[in-house]
Amino acid sequence: EKLSVGLLFGGESPEHEVSIVTARAIAEHLDSVRFQVRPMGIARNGVWAVLGDPFARLAAGELPERSDHPFLPLEKGAEATPLPDVFFNALHGAGGEDGQIQGYLELLHRPYTGAGLLAMAAGMDKWITKRLWESEGLPVVPYVGLTEERWRREAAVCLAECAKLGLPLFVKPANLGSSIGVEKVKRAEDLPAALDRAFTFDRRVLVEQGLDVREIEVAVLGGDEPQVSQPGEVIVADEFYTFEDKYLHGKSRTEIPANIPEELADLVRKLAARAFAASDGYGMARVDFFLERLTGRVFLNELNFIPGFTSISMYPKMMAASGVPYADLLTRLIDLALARHAQIV
Numbered sequence: 001e002k003l004s005v006g007l008l009f010g011g012e013s014p015e016h017e018v019s020i021v022t023a024r025a026i027a028e029h030l031d032s033v034r035f036q037v038r039p040m041g042i043a044r045n046g047v048w049a050v051l052g053d054p055f056a057r058l059a060a061g062e063l064p065e066r067s068d069h070p071f072l073p074l075e076k077g078a079e080a081t082p083l084p085d086v087f088f089n090a091l092h093g094a095g096g097e098d099g100q101i102q103g104y105l106e107l108l109h110r111p112y113t114g115a116g117l118l119a120m121a122a123g124m125d126k127w128i129t130k131r132l133w134e135s136e137g138l139p140v141v142p143y144v145g146l147t148e149e150r151w152r153r154e155a156a157v158c159l160a161e162c163a164k165l166g167l168p169l170f171v172k173p174a175n176l177g178s179s180i181g182v183e184k185v186k187r188a189e190d191l192p193a194a195l196d197r198a199f200t201f202d203r204r205v206l207v208e209q210g211l212d213v214r215e216i217e218v219a220v221l222g223g224d225e226p227q228v229s230q231p232g233e234v235i236v237a238d239e240f241y242t243f244e245d246k247y248l249h250g251k252s253r254t255e256i257p258a259n260i261p262e263e264l265a266d267l268v269r270k271l272a273a274r275a276f277a278a279s280d281g282y283g284m285a286r287v288d289f290f291l292e293r294l295t296g297r298v299f300l301n302e303l304n305f306i307p308g309f310t311s312i313s314m315y316p317k318m319m320a321a322s323g324v325p326y327a328d329l330l331t332r333l334i335d336l337a338l339a340r341h342a343q344i345v
């Protein structure tokens, strides 16, 4: 008897399209001997499309009509759809990567890929993540965290705190991805306007010391004793790794393994495993580092629990280079989901 896998994709976040591409790749590579894929597309209006070909329907921008069911966001006519045995979460960003869907699936008593609710919610929040990592003595880039309320109340004090970080600065919303809302600030007089713009995305914002860096990434797979890949490098073409570069012109290159000394690669891998554990990681994560050019110092930047995940994305490529091809990676993630579920129920 095959295990039915509810493949969740789409979603209400700006990464809706990326998620459709990811999910198609997953459906294509999933072991068809063990698993039966059931595509479940969350349309932009939040309704779950499960009938017909959900990939094509979401790609065409269809907005399915919600059924009369008072609790479930299922589409009309799909009320009798059986619950899959396990969920594969291919959603990116808000709703899918931040604990919301995890809480929902917990209530359904079904296993799902990736980390649990707490880890996902905290991992999506750069400020909370820094606090978790700092409390473990892990190296993070010096920063100031600001709430919008405080910025409105005592702007001069906030600016004085930020001034201690020097220039340039990076301003970023606490809860976003894909470089959306991230700005480099080179002159002190530009900081207030940059903060005002960042607060249109989130009520909490980080101001970080801007470093001249190489960007090193590591793929982590597993539970308490996870497998950690060789580091890869993103060789950034623009002034920093922007949204345009990630999704539009794609001028940056990647190199796997990263061309760094072996001791440095070992250090980065150890830090990645500690950061994963400190964030209560489970399943997978791409842990991103900055390597300061001038000093050779290593800093943790952030962690992504649902990293870019098409077969040519950085995370799967790093795992493949470490001996886990894409199809095996999918099987491992589902087995991890089943194991975690068996532990907690």
Ligand code: ATP
Residues within 6 Å of the ligand: 141, 170, 172, 176, 177, 178, 179, 180, 182, 208, 209, 210, 211, 212, 213, 215, 236, 240, 241, 242, 288, 301, 302, 304
């Ligand atoms: P992702 O798409 O990886 O989830 P993100 O939106 O979460 O990205 P960050 O990774 O924090 O945002 O920042 C985006 C990019 O901005 C980085 O990859 C890097 O190029 C640049 N950057 C961010 N913070 C700094 C910093 N403190 N110093 C130098 N460059 C930085």
Ligand code: MG
Residues within 6 Å of the ligand: 176, 177, 178, 302, 303, 304
């Ligand atoms: Mg991120």
Ligand code: MG
Residues within 6 Å of the ligand: 176, 177, 178, 304, 306, 307
């Ligand atoms: Mg992300």
Ligand code: MG
Residues within 6 Å of the ligand: 288, 302
């Ligand atoms: Mg990033």
